Structures are given as C-alpha cells and as structure tokens.
Amino acid sequence: MTDTQNNQEATMSKSLYERIGGEPAVNAAVELFYRKVLNDYRINRFFDNSDMDKQIAKQKAFFTMAFGGPNNYTGQDMRNAHAHLVKMGLDNSHFDAVMEHLGATLVELNVPADLIAEAAAIAEGARKDVLGK
C-alpha cells in the first residue's frame, strides 16, 4: 500500500482510492476477497456464477467503489444489478458477511485501520440499494 503515514500533509487532499494504492491495490484485494467469498458457505451461492472472469470483474468494480475510486454507479444501478439476488433471499446477514470479508481482506493487505474504516463506510452506504430496501 502507499506510504500514508509519513506524508500526512500531501495525502490529505488525495482520495481514499489513491491513498490505498489505486488499481494495483484493487487487483490484489479482489483475488483475496473472492477466494474468501467462494469458501464461505453462507454466501457463496450468490457469487457462484459459471463465468469466473465476469465475477472477478464485478468484484473489481465493487472494490473500486468501496475505495471511492472512479465509478459512476447510481443507487438504481445497484438495485437493478442485485434484484435477482434479493429474489434468491439476499438479506442483511449476507451483506454483513461480505463486509466481514472486505475488512479481513484489507487487514491481510496491511491497509491502515483508518483507511479500512473509510472503505467500510463507503460500502455500508450501498446496503439499502443492494438489498432493494
């Protein structure tokens, strides 16, 4: 990850996405995260798409969003994209499990705690739209 501690002054103006390490950080995070998700019996059915490459591309978009990176998803996009999963029973407990893996992934990558909290808050903000509430 980037050298965030040493240069507070310069980094304050940068986005979380930049401070966390940009696209290379996203790529590293996605692989770790997706392995955790596929191994989690509570939620893997929601991710169990036969085309793994497409699934990984979607997780990449998710992480870019969670890091406040370049994306133009609207709340409505989120609702549409997850509507079929809500029909399959997607609820708060599953969202919590995903948040758990997001946190664990970033800890494993040695992302500082304050940045993890920021990323978690951004992801949390999508909860209602993802669950169609």
Next chain:
Amino acid sequence: MVKLTIEEKTYSCQPDETLLDALLRENVNISYACKKGTCHSCMVRSLDTIPPEAAQAGLKNTLKKHNYFLACLCHPEQNMAIKLPDQSEFYTEGTVVVNDMLNRNTLLLIIAFKDAFEFNAGQFVNLQRADGLTRSYSIANTPQESNTLEFHIRRLPSGRFSEWLHDEIKVGDTIAVSEPRGHCFYLPERSEQGILLVGTGTGLAPLAGILTDALLQGHSGPIYLFHGSREVEDLYRIDEMRQLAKQHQNFHYIPCLSGNHVPEGFTHGRVNEVALASLADLKDWRVFLCGHPEMVNQMKKLTFLKGASSADIYADAFLVTPV
C-alpha cells in the same frame, strides 16, 4: 480529431469522446453494456496500432498482446483501424496433407497452406465446408513447423462435421480455414513459473501445442500435463508424451483413466481430481484447461481457490455442437 476505420468505412472520434461513444453516435452496431470497463462486452481489436494502455486495463496478457482493448475505456491517441467482434471472418483455403487415425475415434488432420499461417500454439480456428457448415477446432502444433495446421478431430455421434471429416475428406482435398482465435496460449514470460495443463479427450490438442511451444521457448519451471479419458483406447500420443518427459526433466506427464480398467503406468481417477490431489499449492502457477466444458468451469474455480491468480488461468471452452 481521430479517424477510425472499420472494414472499408471511416468514422470520426472527437477529443472528448470514447471510441465506444463515437461508434454509437455514428450508428455502428457494436455490443456494449456497462461502459465502465467491467463487463468486457465492447472488446474490440486494433489492427494497425498498439491501443492506449488505459484501454487494456484488466485484460489478460494474451489479449493485450493481440491488441485487444475495451472501446468504452479508449480515448484514441491516433488514427486506428479496428475489428469488431462480430465482423465477418476472413477464410484461407488449405489442402489436406495428412489424415490418419490417432486412436479408435480421433482423426489426425494436417492442413497445409501456400503462405505462412500466423498463430499462437493453443489458439483455435473455424473450419468451413463448401456448404457453409462451420465448426471450431483447436490447433495442435506450433507455428515453427512450416505452413501447416494440425487438428485432432473426435468423431461425435451424429456430428455432421466430424463425420464428414472422418468419412469423406481425403488427402489433396481443400478446406476453408478462418483466422486464428482465442487467448489460450503460451507467452514467454516468467519462465520459472509452474505450468499446469489439464485436458480431457481432444482437449489434448491445444495443450500439446502449448506444451511444445513452452519447451521450445526454454520454459524452465515445472510443467505438469494431466490427460484424461474413460478408457485407455481414447487417449493418444501416450508414447510421444512419455518420450518428451524423458527428454525434459521439468516435464511430467500423467495419463488418467476414470474407468475401471487401469493398466500399469496410468493413474486411476478423473483427470481434474487427480491433478488437484497431486499439486498442493498453485500460487504463482499458470493454468491451461481444455476439454469438457463442465470440467473446465469447475477447474477454473478450484485452481483459483488453490492459489492461481485469475489472470493466469486460461481456457477456451468453446461448446461442442453435436448436431
């Protein structure tokens, strides 16, 4: 303003436009969906220039090498000639120079061309009969071997194309061959990396090409080939592979049989299960999967869970059309 050429037509791309937006404004029929670089629906190929780096973000190295890029992420820096995915294919006429049986149901077909046929070992082409019937087949040889393409054709029950190739095609006949396609091939980089090749039946064809290519290019890491079928009569090239394993210390060949009769020298079990049980950790490995679509899809996931990075997992699971 940049000029875009598709076949004979040219279009303009404004400085603030992506290539996709320019083509949509010009009413070009191009598939797309997310417009964010995520879905890869709008992947196109540059025919004359190297595309901007940003437009290739997230693509596999083998696709990058062939100048594929995402139209939605591309702000062209110079004039470009591009090819859309659904654009009609260019066919070359070839002549059959070998048709022999490799085993009881697999035909070895070698087609020769007047000029060099450019491809990467492991890619596939479409073969077309005079009446337009077309099927995809993997190339089994490497480009170093003169102007020929080698194919392994399994006879499918009531498969119109494979029956035609098995029963009617003779040495000297001509056949139309498309440009090579697919991104399942070897790139000479990270030569110390482990390579896992898993195939069923004629899935050996692209894997044999990739294997030969990797050895020719001096790959130094361990290479494991697991080739499986139900009965020993449906495997082929067994002696050649064993010979190759003797010549190259880093190459290991494991023929697998899932049926009950397993002669000495063969491993009992499904090829995917044997492969996963043999290798403890696939972190930093490159994986090539060919053959039965279900096996391929399942193995993509399982090799990923064993540590292989998704960018290092290659498969061309084009579906068999049985009728």
